[in-house]
Amino acid sequence: MASVGTVHSGNNVNLKSEQSVDTPQRFSLPPKPSVTADSSLRFKISGLKVSYGPKEVLHGIDINISSNVVTALIGPSGCGKSTFLRSLNRMTETVRTARVEGDILLDDENIADMDVVKLRRRVGMVFQRPNPFPKSIFDNVAYGLRINGHKGSLSESVEHSLRRAALWDEVKDQLHKSAYTLSGGQQQRLCIARALAVDPEVLLLDEPCSALDPVTTAKIEELLFQLKPSCTIVIVTHNMQQAARASDFTAFLLEGRLIEYQPTPKLFTTPADPRTEAYITGRFG
Ligand SMILES: Nc1ncnc2c1ncn2[C@@H]1O[C@H](COP(=O)(O)OP(=O)(O)O)[C@@H](O)[C@H]1O
Numbered sequence: 001m002a003s004v005g006t007v008h009s010g011n012n013v014n015l016k017s018e019q020s021v022d023t024p025q026r027f028s029l030p031p032k033p034s035v036t037a038d039s040s041l042r043f044k045i046s047g048l049k050v051s052y053g054p055k056e057v058l059h060g061i062d063i064n065i066s067s068n069v070v071t072a073l074i075g076p077s078g079c080g081k082s083t084f085l086r087s088l089n090r091m092t093e094t095v096r097t098a099r100v101e102g103d104i105l106l107d108d109e110n111i112a113d114m115d116v117v118k119l120r121r122r123v124g125m126v127f128q129r130p131n132p133f134p135k136s137i138f139d140n141v142a143y144g145l146r147i148n149g150h151k152g153s154l155s156e157s158v159e160h161s162l163r164r165a166a167l168w169d170e171v172k173d174q175l176h177k178s179a180y181t182l183s184g185g186q187q188q189r190l191c192i193a194r195a196l197a198v199d200p201e202v203l204l205l206d207e208p209c210s211a212l213d214p215v216t217t218a219k220i221e222e223l224l225f226q227l228k229p230s231c232t233i234v235i236v237t238h239n240m241q242q243a244a245r246a247s248d249f250t251a252f253l254l255e256g257r258l259i260e261y262q263p264t265p266k267l268f269t270t271p272a273d274p275r276t277e278a279y280i281t282g283r284f285g
């Protein structure tokens with residue numbers, strides 16, 4: 001089995017790659033650490049199948065996700081990107097008809113055996129549409145801290161999370177205003193701050209920029225770079241440029257199967273599978 005490359009059905013794709021990753025940078029950011037053979041694996045996923053009622057939409061996905069990198073999921077609408085992402089913190093269980101088979105190990109522990117509240121504290125999620133609670137900016141960020149019985153200064157923790165989400169300067173004088181007074185891009189960063197407040201090890205982002213303007217999108221991409229040392233990020237994106245700019249590894253899904261999984265520069269320059277090439281050059285999807 002190749003350590004990285006085209007996916008042959010049944011093979012476990014393992015990104016213990018010896019290649020360093022050197023994604024072109026658009027922002028003035030510090031150089032990215034290279035991803036080496038030693039990158040530890042946060043998720044080990046094997047034989048993941050998900051069905052809604054009688055319809056199977058993921059047909060046996062084998063993939064390992066490295067720690068402290070950004071992994072992008074791309075693929076045409078309906079190929080199962082959101083389903084895959086939601087299975088990583090068992091959000092699939094919120095759909096009554098959903099059935100999940102296979103193993104998802106988080107730091108070598110099967111997530112099926114974990115307490116779901118603890119799992120979701122470790123694996124946070126941000127959705128496509130910002131969904132702030134009908135509360136103040138402050139209370140949105142403090143929400144997870146309060147329900148987890150946070151010890152210490154709530155205000156300091158709220159400020160820290162808003163800073164990490166690159167929103168603090170814009171909201172510091174209006175923390176007690178309703179979250180709904182914020183723009184769409186600010187609301188999305190607020191949702192990221194809310195997810196970050198409980199210090200997740202993994203952040204799942206499902207097309208977080210699809211409704212945002214380019215300036216806000218750039219802020220969120222910059223945020224991904226900044227979060228990497230402390231967080232493993234998996235992002236679904238429809239935007240190929242975004243995947244190319246912001247991720248270290250890219251997985252291409254098609255009709256519920258993982259077609260190719262590569263270091264991002266490789267997938268976008270010399271894809272191994274003709275279906276990947278067709279997709280990234282806009283021939284379908
Ligand atoms: N809650 C649901 N109930 C039934 N079918 C669903 C549900 N969510 C998604 N699906 C179906 O599963 C397939 C994959 O959907 P999804 O994971 O949302 O794909 P993507 O995010 O790539 O667009 C699609 O055929 C979609 O219609």
Ligand SMILES: [Mg+2]
Nearest residue numbers: 081082083206
């Ligand atoms: Mg989706």
